[in-house]
Amino acid sequence: MSLSPTIAPPHPDPRPPAFRLPPGSCDTHCHIFGPNSLYPYVPERPYTPPDAPLAMFRALHARLGVERAVIVNATPHGRDNRVVTDAIAQSNGRYKGIANVDESFSDADLAALNAAGIKGCRFTFLPRLGALPDMDVFGRIMRRIAPLEWHVDLYLPAVGLEPFLPMLESLPVPYVIDHMGVPDAAAGIDQTGFQILLRLFERDRKCWVKLTCPERITAAGAPFHDAAPFARRLIEIDADRVLWGTDWPHPNVKLMPDDGDLVDLIPLFAPTAELQRKLLVDNPTRLFGFKV
Incomplete structure (x- = not known):
């Protein structure tokens, strides 16, 4: 039996957002948890999530107006990616996925994941989620x-980014930095870690950034407006390599967000219809290979 702590469930009744998402909008960072009876959580997991299954996932997106999604397999499911690939198989082309893999996966295993709609793999550089990756x-x-033609999704906080810069710039694949590098909104956009991320984003066109998790960045609390300057600065540098997502069901947050608030931040991030379409439709279509 795992002794990992049980985390909070998502908001039970998120409000419909005031902002209307454009057709084809994609939530590029979200998770499905369980149900544990069908997709067991691994014993060595760092936390235990309440079940947040596919039906809840679909209901949330219907309420928000999201049409497409990229499901990121999270640590409680270990290297078992069925919770993602099974959802993709039922999505009629509306879902793609990011898998958890290691060296036990053969080339045939990776090819099978690719055929099932997986478009990348994820690595976390966050000690609370387990040991750091073996870089070899x-x-x-x-x-x-x-x-x-996959990319790698990296939960790599900007405060720890500098030692990894040579490795990132030499990668043979595109890479995506999660959650704007989780800066501290109280320290402003001039904080050292975020400035390092901005310079990397500006010079390395393999680098993409997810404008996600304002609830992890905020110092002011809901509705998280103090996260908007970070997102706007990234969009100013390159609106063609930014992505949006909810991070539903929000594992390990101190403040559980209302997902309606997260959608209503989008016009503060991207103030024009053209920028909104890039962030929500065009960029995900290009990176994840959705049909046009």
């Missing part, structure tokens, strides 16, 4: 996923 293993996996 990481490098070998990057070389193996390159022929699949």
